[in-house]
Amino acid sequence: MSVITCPACNAYLGLAAAGAAECPRCSAPLPTAQPPANKKAWAARRAAKRAECNERNNDPVGEPPSAERDVVVGGLWLCGGLAVTAISYSVAEEQGGGRFILAWGAILFGGAQFLRGLVKMSS
Known part of the structure; x- marks a missing residue:
């Protein structure tokens, strides 16, 4: 991917001007990008560059996240959702009742990811 700059004013335009x-x-x-003359050769070069980048980053293509990572990330989301809910409930209770935030999305997502990690670790 090349950096997009204006040839007249040399302003950096970023990907927004793609x-x-x-x-x-x-x-x-x-200047407009010219389409590749040979699409198969272009696709092969692109695949080779991706493979080289993945080797450099030691990031195998398509490998799912580890079980330990699922447990840690899921636990963080779960604890964060529970903390937001508990804090907002206590603030609402101090004010004599009222509305509070139930962070159910973070709680469900974190709990599901945490359990998925535990299941992966046990198998």
Whole structure:
């Protein structure tokens, strides 16, 4: 991926200008990317670059997260959701009742991921 800069004003445009025909700052025309002449060769080069990047990062393609990671991340989400719920409930109770936040999404997501990690660890 190349850095997109305006040839006229040298402004960094980032990925937001990936499909733009002109610079949003100075309205100068931007160079367009030429489609590859041979799509199979382009796809092969792209696959080779991805494989090289994955080898460099020691990140096997398609490997699911480890069981320990699921337990830790799930536990953090679960505890965070319970903490937000408990704190908001105690604040509402101090004020004589009222509304509080029940962080049920974080609690369910964290609990499910935590249990999934435990099941992975046991098998």
